[in-house]
Amino acid sequence: MSWIQLYIRLVKASLRSQMQYKFNFAFSTVMVLGMFGLEFIMVGTVIQKFGGVGGWSTYEVGFLFALMMYNRAFYRMFASEINSFEKYLVDGMLDQHLLRPIPILLVLMTRQFRPMLGELILGSTLLITCLLHLDASGQLDWRLALLKTLIAIPSGFAITFAFGLSTATVGFWTHRIDDLRRITDDATTNASFYPLTIYPKWMRVILLTVLPMGFASYVPAMHIIRGELSFWTLPATLLLALLLLAGALRFWRFGVTHYQSTGT
Incomplete structure (x- = not known):
């Protein structure tokens, strides 16, 4: 059986387990949709009141918000257990997975798999609303912008996943990683x-170099909705995302070989 077939089977099993509690799934979806929706309404109202923030309008900030909602949704969908990897290290839960003839990362990416409908619905609503408004104002062509956005989303997810996986890998030596995460x-x-642009210079440097999460939303948005960067912005961002992902996977394999059981 190929790894892809095995992955699909494990995901289906996880989904069946999640769907045993349909009310909880529906309730959490509504709660996430309401929580993040209310957050953006509050922030958007303030931005609208002051005519923008950092030179960005409400709908431009909404586009950034939508991109990050997609990144968050896909990361929590495909890697929720990586995000909470500390419990595997501290409680000794990782030991039992090492005995199975399946890559540990494959197991982690299929446990607790569930569609993040709240984030996806909110992200899609914000994305379409903001693009249509910016198109009506003559700032962009919403069709072209949507196409570019569909290219930028996988890059953002890869960058987010790379940071999450690298942080989890550090736990092979430190065990406690929640504070680092x-x-x-x-x-x-x-x-x-x-x-x-709303942050001090030192923080912008960190978010573009040391921890380049700025490439998950801000840099693509500069090209897609503001047209301030060249055509090569999206290909370069995708290349960076692939390099970060490859480095994170290599670091993960190195960390697995140095894992020592907690002895519990």
Whole structure:
């Protein structure tokens, strides 16, 4: 059986398990949709009141918000257990998976697999609304912008996944990674919901070099909706995402070989 076939089977099994609690799934979807929707309404109202933030209009910030909602949704959909990898290291849960003739990463990416409908619905609604408004104002062609966005989304997901996987790998030596994850994942993701122009220079440098989450939303948006960067922005962003992903996977394989059981 190929790894792809095995992955599909494990995902189906995880989905069947999730769907045993249909009310919980529907309730969490509605709650996420309401929570993030209310957050953007509040932020958007403030931005609209002051005529923009960091030189960006409400609909331009909404586009950034939509991109990051997609990144968040796909990361939590395909890698939710990587995001909570500490429990496997601290409680010794990883040991049992090492005994199976299946790559550990494949197992982790199929456990607790569920569609993040709340984020996807909100992201799609925001994306279409913002593109149509910017098109009506003559700032862009919404069809071309949508096509470019569909190219930018996989890049953003790959970058987010690379950071999540690299952070999890550090746990093979430290075991405790939740505090580190709050910096490399939570903090950078939350910062990328908004234009980097609102942050001090040192923080912009970090988000574009050391922890380049700015390439998951801000840099593509500069080209897609503002036309301030060249045609090569999206290909270059995709190349960066692939390099980060390849490096994260290599680091992960190195970390697995150095794992020592907790002894529990």
